[in-house]
Amino acid sequence: MEQFILFATPIVKTISILILIVAYLVWLERKVAAKMQSRIGPYLVGKPHGWLQPLADALKLMLKDDSKPKNSDSLLFNFGPIWIMVVSLASFALLPFYFNNQMINTDLSLMLFIAISSLVIVGIFVAGWSSNNKFALISVLRMVAQIISYEIPLVISLLVPCILIGSLNFQEIINYQDGSWIVFYPIIGQISFILFFISALAEGNRVPFDLSEAESELVSGYTTEYSGIKFALFYLAEYVHLFGISVLASIIFFGGPNGPIFNSNILIVIKSLIFFTIILFVRWSFFRIRIDQLLKLNWNKLIPISFLVLLATCLIKFYLDVKL
């Protein structure tokens, strides 16, 4: 029994803090968007800033009617949102998110994280296919092509710091950045960060790459037939996935707990929130690009650049090792 409590306590702690943070990330997004558009965001529920708005939204979505289309496959229809949420939450077991000692500490943490968080596409595909709806089908076909294509620059841009440091373990990556961060490394640091940023936007389905939820063409994409608590699961799972990627960015590129002035655990959360806010600014300022232009951008421009950067990193590492 004590072993079970010892096993379950970090899981419960992490999940509860995570859900709370993600619910208030939705509030932050609505406030930032409203400020950029000359209006006030959530205002009335919990004056004067709408603090209780996420609670009201969650309550409303739980009480809504849980409908299912007539000719859809009921097992697969219920399977989609559950899978997405489970996978997005499971990837947080590897990150040194709040304690600086993650629950699973292996020598291959980074690769395992990418592998787990790329299982999300299975849930999305199942959800869109089993809805028995043409709009959802078209949107899911686009999304599968997009996510599979953008895995390559994502992985390669994450390999660059690992080659420089020499390990895939999160603790060693954090300890290496005690003096200066990876993003300040002369040229390859910045280029690999820009590649990672663009691929993270494409993986998380954010503007300018979000044409699978394009409301102007396909009414709501793969979530057209969902309502009630299942829709809430889709919505929150997207934010959990995005938050996971921003925590990863703050650990690998920005030093994690090694701040500019002092070292502390809380800096991981602060840096990932700043990265998240930059993604928000990009979302509310740009239009979206078409699917064939998006795939051309990937295969014609991003992949050659990423291979060149990888080659340059290997040469630099070889030169440094040989010299010393």
Added chain:
Amino acid sequence: MNIIKVVKNIFRNLKFTLGNIPKKAITISYPEERKNLPDRLRIGTFGLTSNKETGEENCIACKLCERICPSNIIDIEIEKRDGRGFAKKFFLDLQSCIQCELCVQICPVDAIIMMKVPASPVTLRSDLYLTKTKMMNNAKKYEESWAKGSILQKSFKPAPKEVKENA
């Protein structure tokens, strides 16, 4: 060349939207703050005026407003006493009013006017049927708009040139 132009465009676009953050929001939070209503407002209800000195009602039931309304919402019954006409029944159906102010313009005695209130929502359909007593109470309760029949017709003068009009 091309990359530099793209990067410059991205930053200019971001500056365009982020430059809006420090400015104040332009929403008016409704029940606490209200907007200033202009003088000539004509989206509210109607009112039937009375003479300021004697308190007698101005409407002589000439039925000109009933004939010129494009939506046919006015219904008048005339009764004659004391040497002039009075309106026995004056019924206005506010549901179909298109706020064109043609009835106000054509009234020769400034009887029917529009009141300077914003249109308020009601719960019963019968609240939108205006009878004569309701309209006479409106004229005493609310503030009057600028437009009256005599003011709108005063600006009509024949032009100095010769006009050909089959009248």
Added chain:
Amino acid sequence: MERRVIEQDFGDLALNMGPQHPSTHGVFRLKLHLEGEKINKVESFLGYLHRGVEKLTEKLDYDMIPPVLERDDYLSPTSNSLGFINTVESMCGIEVPDRASYIRILVAEFQRISSHLVALGTYGLDLGGALGGGASLFLYCFREREKILDFMESLTGTRFHTNINQVGGIRYDLNDSTIKQANDLIRYLRPKLNEYFDVISQDEIFIKRTRNIGVISKKLASESGGSGPVARGSGIHFDLRKDSPYEKYSEMEFVTPVGEIGDAYDRTMVRMKETIQSLNICEQVLDRLPEGPISSRKPIKSAKLLKPPKGSHYKAIESPRGELGFFIVSDGTSIPYRMKIRAPSFSNLSIVEKLLPNTYIADAVVILGSLDPVFGDVDR
């Protein structure tokens, strides 16, 4: 459980951009036959907003028609009544005083700016999505439009269907406070519109989405009866304000912008440049406003007194969508015998069936938005 097979032989996928859709600018049904992402065939269905305006005018007098006609093209209402009143005035031979003509021009140009702002804002919604960059552009355009509508409210009393035009002149006059408000408005709008023009015309993603999409050749535009920014984007110099000037437009100095290729980018640029030229016209009007009466008829005693002579007449004006024309047949009484409206959006929209095959779904929305149809005008 019964199972239905939707496509029998895996041919084309039939998708319905139905009457209710977030981006067809109104009620309009397009049946698309898709093959993957390419569109093979298009069938269009109209008539969801038909209200029978032309039949309704067979029972109303000439003085009662303008407020009803303003609901026709509901994004620039005074242009409808202006066209109708110009036709009646040329039938009866009524001359309008100078001051009335200048104020009619002022109101018409402000409505043109407001209509083009709506076109640009909803185009941003089509390109960027209701949650995304398009929403920011949409709210900025509507924020500027609110100031124009506030000016209309202080001049006439309602924001939108103002009913300011009347046979023989206008009904509401400018006084000192409204002139000052108009001058402040022009000074506020000019830098904002220039800034939007700069940012959007050089935005990388906007150029990628609209260059070489929906190219209308000169031959196609003139054969289908296109007019307005749709024809001017393809290089045809056709502007009714200069070719057959109607009010005192012959005394104003302005330039009509013309595009080159005829793609969606050119049409949007033509619209944005037109708004800046409209600001110039408004400034000239306010500088040279003459004194005098505002109507040339005697005070109206009854609507039945206006009886044009027998015959038929056609006159057209330049509305923000194109050439809006009215053909009136009169038989000597105070009620028109037949009135026909030549709607610009109807002729412009008929080009869509030739442009859409062999493009992507995402392009269909872009093309439809750049033609800028208003369905009150298409269906009447």
